[in-house]
Amino acid sequence: MTVAVRKDDLPELRREHQLHMGHGHDVAWLDKAEVQAEVASPLFEAGIWSKERTGTVQPAKLAWGLKAAALSLGVTIYEHTPMEEVEDLGPKLRIRTHDGVITAPKVLFATNAWCAGHKKIKNYVVAMRDRVIATEPLSDEQLSRIGWIHRQGIYDTRTQLNYMRLTKDNRIVYGGRIGYYYGDKTDPEGDRKIEVYDRLAGYFFKTFPQLEDVKFSHAWSGPIDLTTRLAVHFQPYYGGKGVYAGGYSGFGVTASRFGARLGIEMLDDTGVPELDLGLANSLPRPIPREPFRWPGAAITMRALDEVDDKGGWRRAWVKMVHAMGFPL
Ligand SMILES: Cc1cc2nc3c(=O)[nH]c(=O)nc-3n(C[C@H](O)[C@H](O)[C@H](O)COP(=O)(O)OP(=O)(O)OC[C@H]3O[C@@H](n4cnc5c(N)ncnc54)[C@H](O)[C@@H]3O)c2cc1C
Structure with missing residues (x-):
C-alpha cells in the first residue's frame, strides 16, 4: 500500500494509480476513510492498495x-x-x-x-545508510488500535519516505531517514549510536501516536547504492x-x-x-565527488527532513537537486 501523508501528494498518488490501471494491475484507490479503515494513522490522507503481483519478502x-x-x-x-x-x-x-x-x-x-x-x-x-527500527511485539489490544488486519507492506509519500510492515510476531518494522558519512563509508561507527535513530522514532510516533506506550527492541542500518x-x-x-x-x-x-x-x-x-x-x-547522471559530496548530502538531508513541514529555502534546494537529476 502506498499512502499519501499530505493533501498535496494526492495528484502524484492518482498518477501512480492510473499507471497501475493502465497496465491492468488490480490496484484499489482508498479515500481517507477507506485507508483509515485499513490502517489508522492521523497522517494518512489516501492510499493505493496493490492486491496482486505484490507481496512482502523476509x-x-x-x-x-x-x-x-x-x-x-x-x-x-x-x-x-x-x-x-x-x-x-x-x-x-x-x-x-x-x-x-x-x-x-x-x-x-x-x-x-x-x-x-x-x-x-x-x-x-553514493554509499548511503538506510535505517530501520523495530518495536517489541504488539499485544492484540495494541494492534487493534491501528487495525492493519490485511498486514500490507506500506510506504508513504513523504519526501524522505518511510516504510513499514508487520512481522510474524506482530512487531512493526519501520524504516527511512537515510544518512551519509564523508568518503562513502560503508560501515561508519556513527550509525552505531542510538541518537541516530531518534528522528526515525519521532516519525514512527507521528505516524502511530496511538502506540505511545510501545517500545523499540532493535535499530540497525546498512549501506545502499544511491544513484540519480x-x-x-x-x-x-x-x-x-x-x-x-x-x-x-x-x-x-x-x-x-x-x-x-x-x-x-x-x-x-x-x-x-x-x-x-x-x-x-545508458548511465545515470554523475554525482559530485568529495569534498563536495558530504556538504551537498548534509544540506540535502536537512532540506528533505524539513521541506514538508517548513518549506522555504528547503523547497528551492530540493528543486535544484531535482534539476541535477535526482527524482526527489
Ligand atoms: C536497512 C535497509 C533496508 C532496505 N529495505 C529494502 C526494501 O524494503 N526493499 C528493497 O527492495 N530493498 C531494500 N533495501 C535494499 C536492498 O537490500 C538492496 O538493494 C539489495 O540487497 C541489493 O542487492 P545486491 O545483490 O546488489 O547487493 P547486496 O545484497 O548488498 O550484496 C552485495 C554483496 O557484495 C559483497 N561485497 C562487497 N564488496 C566485495 C568485495 N570487494 N569482494 C567480494 N564481495 C564483496 C558484500 O559483502 C555483499 O554480500 C534495503 C537496504 C537496507 C540496508
Whole structure:
C-alpha cells in the first residue's frame, strides 16, 4: 500500500494509480476513510492498495534460499573473502583475494554500495545508510488500535519516505531517514549510536501516536547504492569481460534479480531485447565527488527532513537537486 501523508501528494498518488490501471494491475484507490479503515494513522490522507503481483519478502529467508539454491547447483561459496584486485590477463580476468586467486573469462561485479570506493564507479554511486527500527511485539489490544488486519507492506509519500510492515510476531518494522558519512563509508561507527535513530522514532510516533506506550527492541542500518536513477545501471569493464550491475538505491530486493540477469546477458552478449533498453545501455547522471559530496548530502538531508513541514529555502534546494537529476 502506498499512502499519501499530505493533501498535496494526492495528484502524484492518482498518477501512480492510473499507471497501475493502465497496465491492468488490480490496484484499489482508498479515500481517507477507506485507508483509515485499513490502517489508522492521523497522517494518512489516501492510499493505493496493490492486491496482486505484490507481496512482502523476509530478506534473510531470501538470502538463505538463494544460498541453498546455489549450493544445490554445485556452487562453492567463500564468505569473508573480498576481492582485492582485478588483473586483465587478456582472455581472462584474475581476481585476487587475501589468500587466493580466481581466474574467470567473465565476471559480474554485484558489490552494491561497496563499489563506491572504486575510482570510476563512484562518479555515479553514493554509499548511503538506510535505517530501520523495530518495536517489541504488539499485544492484540495494541494492534487493534491501528487495525492493519490485511498486514500490507506500506510506504508513504513523504519526501524522505518511510516504510513499514508487520512481522510474524506482530512487531512493526519501520524504516527511512537515510544518512551519509564523508568518503562513502560503508560501515561508519556513527550509525552505531542510538541518537541516530531518534528522528526515525519521532516519525514512527507521528505516524502511530496511538502506540505511545510501545517500545523499540532493535535499530540497525546498512549501506545502499544511491544513484540519480534510483534503479540499476550497468558499467562494462575490461573490454566487456567484466560488468558492474548496481545502483538499486535501496530498492533492490526484487530488482537485483533483473539486474543480475541482464548483467549476465551483457557479459554473454546474447542480444536479448532488454539489452536495447535505455536502462541497460545508458548511465545515470554523475554525482559530485568529495569534498563536495558530504556538504551537498548534509544540506540535502536537512532540506528533505524539513521541506514538508517548513518549506522555504528547503523547497528551492530540493528543486535544484531535482534539476541535477535526482527524482526527489
Ligand atoms: C536497512 C535497509 C533496508 C532496505 N529495505 C529494502 C526494501 O524494503 N526493499 C528493497 O527492495 N530493498 C531494500 N533495501 C535494499 C536492498 O537490500 C538492496 O538493494 C539489495 O540487497 C541489493 O542487492 P545486491 O545483490 O546488489 O547487493 P547486496 O545484497 O548488498 O550484496 C552485495 C554483496 O557484495 C559483497 N561485497 C562487497 N564488496 C566485495 C568485495 N570487494 N569482494 C567480494 N564481495 C564483496 C558484500 O559483502 C555483499 O554480500 C534495503 C537496504 C537496507 C540496508
